[in-house]
Amino acid sequence: MSNNVYGIDLGTSNIKIYSRSDDTILVEKNMIAIENKNTLFAYGDSAFEMYEKAPGNIHISYPLSNGVIADIKNMELLIKYFINDLSKSNLKSGDYYIAVPTDVTEVEKRAFYDLIRDAGVKARKILVVEKAVADGLGLDIDVKNSQGVLIVNVGFDTTEISILSLGGIVLSRLIKVGGQKFDDAVRAAVRREFGLIIGGKTAENVKMSLTELEKAGKGAVVYGRDIVTGLPVERELPTQLINESLIEHFNTIIDNIKVILERTPPELAADIYRHGIYLTGGASQVNCLAELIQKGTGLHVNKSENPVTSVALGLSRIIKDDNYKSVAYAIEGMSK
Numbered sequence: 349m350s351n352n353v354y355g356i357d358l359g360t361s362n363i364k365i366y367s368r369s370d371d372t373i374l375v376e377k378n379m380i381a382i383e384n385k386n387t388l389f390a391y392g393d394s395a396f397e398m399y400e401k402a403p404g405n406i407h408i409s410y411p412l413s414n415g416v417i418a419d420i421k422n423m424e425l426l427i428k429y430f431i432n433d434l435s436k437s438n439l440k441s442g443d444y445y446i447a448v449p450t451d452v453t454e455v456e457k458r459a460f461y462d463l464i465r466d467a468g469v470k471a472r473k474i475l476v477v478e479k480a481v482a483d484g485l486g487l488d489i490d491v492k493n494s495q496g497v498l499i500v501n502v503g504f505d506t507t508e509i510s511i512l513s514l515g516g517i518v519l520s521r522l523i524k525v526g527g528q529k530f531d532d533a534v535r536a537a538v539r540r541e542f543g544l545i546i547g548g549k550t551a552e553n554v555k556m557s558l559t560e561l562e563k564a565g566k567g568a569v570v571y572g573r574d575i576v577t578g579l580p581v582e583r584e585l586p587t588q589l590i591n592e593s594l595i596e597h598f599n600t601i602i603d604n605i606k607v608i609l610e611r612t613p614p615e616l617a618a619d620i621y622r623h624g625i626y627l628t629g630g631a632s633q634v635n636c637l638a639e640l641i642q643k644g645t646g647l648h649v650n651k652s653e654n655p656v657t658s659v660a661l662g663l664s665r666i667i668k669d670d671n672y673k674s675v676a677y678a679i680e681g682m683s684k
């Protein structure tokens with residue numbers, strides 16, 4: 349195949365890239381490790397492996413923050429390396445579909461377009477898709493013909509709450525709550541209740557294993573540093589403590605869903621009532637969140653089968669099915 353087509357969902361913690369030629373989705377950490385301020389040391393999952401363990405001369409960072417591009421130079425570098433890997437070092441010109449959050453400024457949206465144009469990936473055509481629309485398609489919703497669809501995507505540092513109707517976005521709100529805030533809450537609770545300092549990765553693992561641990565009736569065994577003695581220790585944390593530490597953030601998400609619902613035109617609200625809420629994004633899998641949203645809003649919650657890749661799956665449907673091409677658009681001033 350001469351020209352490939354790529355669909356990119358640039359998440360803060362995970363980058364997901366659909367490649368048309370092999371019909372697969374690459375999922376890698378959106379992270380870069382730079383040695384001595386100017387040399388690429390590692391990227392993607394390999395950079396994440398070193399996170400919180402690397403020496404001072406290796407700087408490891410996320411180039412995205414709160415859903416927008418914070419470090420353009422390193423983000424371009426990452427895109428170039430990932431696309432080069434996908435094309436097996438035989439990069440040919442290609443078309444790019446990139447998902448963007450709705451509730452960001454036009455300048456921030458434009459930055460996604462510029463990123464692909466300037467990343468050195470031989471972009472022929474660059475089209476933008478609203479992230480929630482791609483999410484809807486990835487969730488198998490016929491977004492072009494459906495009225496009143498409420499999608500909640502809980503990611504790493506943001507949660508996007510959107511109402512779709514007939515292929516467009518009616519309302520959207522991006523709030524700064526996601527998996528990272530959940531991890532921070534776990535760390536703070538462990539420090540407060542056990543006098544123990546744990547790393548970010550440990551907190552994330554505890555959060556991700558909560559449901560399993562509860563089922564097994566076990567606590568989470570962690571290793572950390574005792575605040576008083578400064579020595580490494582092992583502790584078993586009760587799951588109840590972890591659950592309680594997350595409630596505040598869950599309530600923020602629920603309150604924001606309610607605000608969006610209050611602003612929804614009544615005809616669309618009726619459809620949302622019938623279909624319920626669609627919940628996706630990696631951090632939506634956290635223990636009890638779906639149940640609490642259901643309880644807090646009184647609406648049925650449909651959980652995604654592919655929470656991490658739902659946006660990329662939606663992009664793949666747009667790329668493969670001409671019927672959905674109209675939901676992708678060129679940034680003003682660029683040809684479609």
Ligand SMILES: Nc1ncnc2c1ncn2[C@@H]1O[C@H](COP(=O)(O)OP(=O)(O)OP(=O)(O)O)[C@@H](O)[C@H]1O
Pocket residue numbers: 358359360361362363414415502503504505506507526527528552555556557629630631632633634635655656
């Ligand atoms: N089983 C799980 N339980 C709880 N949280 C999980 C689970 N699996 C992944 N996560 C969390 O999901 C988050 C990553 O999700 P996702 O890939 O959707 O985010 P992102 O797209 O990178 O972020 P954003 O949308 O904020 O840009 C991380 O915080 C991770 O800890």
